[in-house]
Amino acid sequence: MPRCFLRRATAEMVPGALGFARLDRLGVRLVLLLGLALLPVGIMTMMQTWRVLSEANRRVDSSLLGESLNASAVERRVITRMIGLADSLALNLPEMMDDTSSCSAYMVRMVRDTPIINFAGFTDTTGQLVCGSQRVGQQVAEPDVALMFSNDTEGSVRVAERTAITDAASILIRKSVRDASMQPIGYVTLALPFNSVTLERDIEGNQVNAIDILTFDSQGIPLISDVGLETVEKRIPANRALVNLTTDTGIVFQDFDKAGRERIYTVVPLVPGQVYTLGIWSVETWRIGVGGYVAAMLFPLLMWLASLAVAYIAVHRLVIRHIRSLRRNIRTFAATRRIRIDDGRDVPAELREVMDAFSQMTEQILLDEADQENLLHEKDVLLKEVHHRVKNNLQLIASMTNMQIRRAQHGETKFMLRRLQDRVMGLATVHRNLYQAAVLSEVRADTLISELARQLANSSIVPGKRIDFTLETEPVLLYPDQAVPLSLMLTEAVTNAFKYLGQPETGNPWVSVILRKLEQDTSGAAKIELIIANSTGPFVIEQQNQAVSGLGSQLISAFVMQLGGVSSANEDNGVYSVGVTFETADFTDDPDTGSNRSSGSSAG
Structure with a gap:
């Protein structure tokens, strides 16, 4: 199955499987979903906490304002009383201006009857004190300043450390005085020493x-x-x-x-x-500051995080832990075919059913694999027995052919029977290698070629002639569908090489067999090359006057076609060589029979 199809199938079965690996975990997903579900509750809790803290701060603010009013109640009462007294004087002074001595006497009595006042007087617009409890007739203010106070309809409250009226620090309350036509004629001044306010507070005992x-x-x-x-x-x-x-x-x-x-x-x-x-x-005594807000906001946040932690631990304890145990069991079974047995007492019922189903599945798989191994073993035994019987039958045919060769009278008949015997022995060698192989589906082509070539060389020895035979092979594995035609082609080619072997000008006549691997092409398929070469010159074996049938060449061409390869034949510089180059093939299913055959073979 293509990997891309498996990847798509996994993505369809497990949403998010192609995403971040950490986010694909069950615990993380559940925590995220639970966090989103609890997030509105957490936000509402934080907003409510914010409202409560804000309301508490508002109440603290109101309390502080009340405390401030309560703390300044003495000042307020004294100053309000003096402002009222100044307003009363401002209204009555125009009638007293006709007799300034009576006005001054009135001011003296006011100061005497009101202990918190140490001065009372009227100053005209020029800055001269017209009447007062003391210093009458003196210039107590500059004309422009006096005019400013006279035009101030609202009045003023000022503090003065030392004035022309009093030597001590005092609070001066001034109020504009107007005549019947509402024109300013001056202003009235009341002086309160600082200690008078403190004395009033000490009397009331406000803390x-x-x-x-x-x-x-x-x-x-x-x-x-x-x-x-x-x-x-x-x-x-x-x-x-x-x-x-x-x-x-x-x-x-x-x-x-x-x-x-x-x-x-x-x-x-x-x-x-x-x-x-x-x-x-x-700051520490009253209002809730930034630290209080942060601490109050952290509590619902910590509760939210704690709930997520509890949910994650619960999921890990109840689900993930058992899923990981099941995963370990699956991996152990896949690697070693061993079944791990876990204690399922604390496993939830749903997961216990999955584990039971997995146990039943593994048991059934082991039983099926055991049956399959038995069937494969029986098949291997039967195939080896078939190859052994075929090899014996072929050897029997070769022995019968050998008996017939001994009784033949004509050389041509003997030659034809010997060629037939070589072909039968080549087939027998293939079947012997198949039933001796550990894996029936593979044949060591180098071993097969070596054995078969030596066998042909031994049977082709010419009495009184020394023939050099060389063999070079590299390890090559082939499937039987290619091993059989390759061995039969070798038989024909080696037989022809010895038949038409020539005496070189120098040295002994020779025959060589080479089996080697070539470099892979762009398609990645492995290529094999088989070359059978011999020396040329005067024939070593005497050639009888007989017509050349060309059967060997036809058989070689047919076997090359079965291999799906390319043949070559060259003669140069006293060397004649026959070769074939082909690609190794794999097993494919035969659509007609449903059996396996190598993909590189074709009908001979």
Whole structure:
């Protein structure tokens, strides 16, 4: 069967057999299919885990925002209260401007009744303090600055380490004052010392877990810090300016501070549009970071891989292991015809049925092969017996012919009977070699030719004449269909060589037989050449006056035709040679009889 047909048949029976060898394995295929089946579940699990983690982070963000609001509740209450007080003063001051002394007395009472305020006053558009709790009549601001604060309808909250109004660091709350026609006439200022906010927080006892709670205004200027404003620059975000964090909604983000430490920042509006609170938190304390996400995502992935590993181990344990055992049994049986018996107690029922079927098949094959060997042995014995009987019968015919030669009166009759006897002995030699051969389908042509040529040379000895006989052969195996015509042709050619042997000018007359192999041609077939040569000159054997029948030449041509070869005959320089060149043939089926015959033979 052609190899390409077997390859196509294997590919049809085993899909993917022509693909990658590793992917053709049952365990790998099953793991791939199971992995694809479980992949949607794994993806859904990872997505759900992502949602849970995101929701947890959102809740943490909300909690952090709430903590930030709770931590800045004191600041918010104080600053909101002071902004409300500044708004109230801004509304009532236009009516107090007629009597500045009464206005200043009102400011003094306000500072005295409100412990967290250390200054209250009104500054006109020129920068002069018109009325206040202290320093009335002084120039506390430049005219352009005073005009700017007077035109600011929203008001402002600023921090000042030292001002013309107060010597201590304070938070300044300013609010524009307008007359009845809504024209700016100045602005009111309230000053809150830093320690007033800290004192309020200590009284309420609010405790937070933040690294720092920082209050800053809309311009991004820090106002209040739990840790202190001296080192506030090291704690604020390195990649975001405070002025860009002013938003009316709370935000949470992760960034590095200017000292290179990773932090979580929360921003909530303390006074929308004016004051904001920045909470600084430790990364390890609150939010789930990238490491938490990776660890959470790895768990369903590891579960998915573990399920594939369990499936592969299960398939290997239940199926592949037994299939490999069956494969070893098949290979052992194919190589040694020995049946391995495995313990099938833990084999699944389906595979056990396959193993039982294989055992029955191997037993039947062994029985069939034993019967076939017996039949072949009987056939060989019968064939050898046939060849032996044929050889005996041919020798009997040769003996009877020899008796007839002795009784013949005429030389021509003796010569014809002797030629017939040589042909019969040639056939007998072939049959003797066949029944003595170990393989009946092959004949050692070199042995056959050597034996037959010596036999003919011995029978052709001329009394009183020395004839040199040389024999050169190479090992050649032929099938009987070619060995028989080759031996018969040799008989005719050697007989003719001795019959027409001539005496050379120098030396003894000679006959040579050469059997050799030639180089293979492009078709790859082995070619054999047989050459029978003899010396020419005066005949060594006296030729009787008789007509040449030409039967020997006809027989040689017929035998060459049977061999499927090409004959040649040459005479040159005192040498006459006859040769044949043919290709070795193989056995083929005879379509008429169904028996085997060599493909190179033809009917004689």
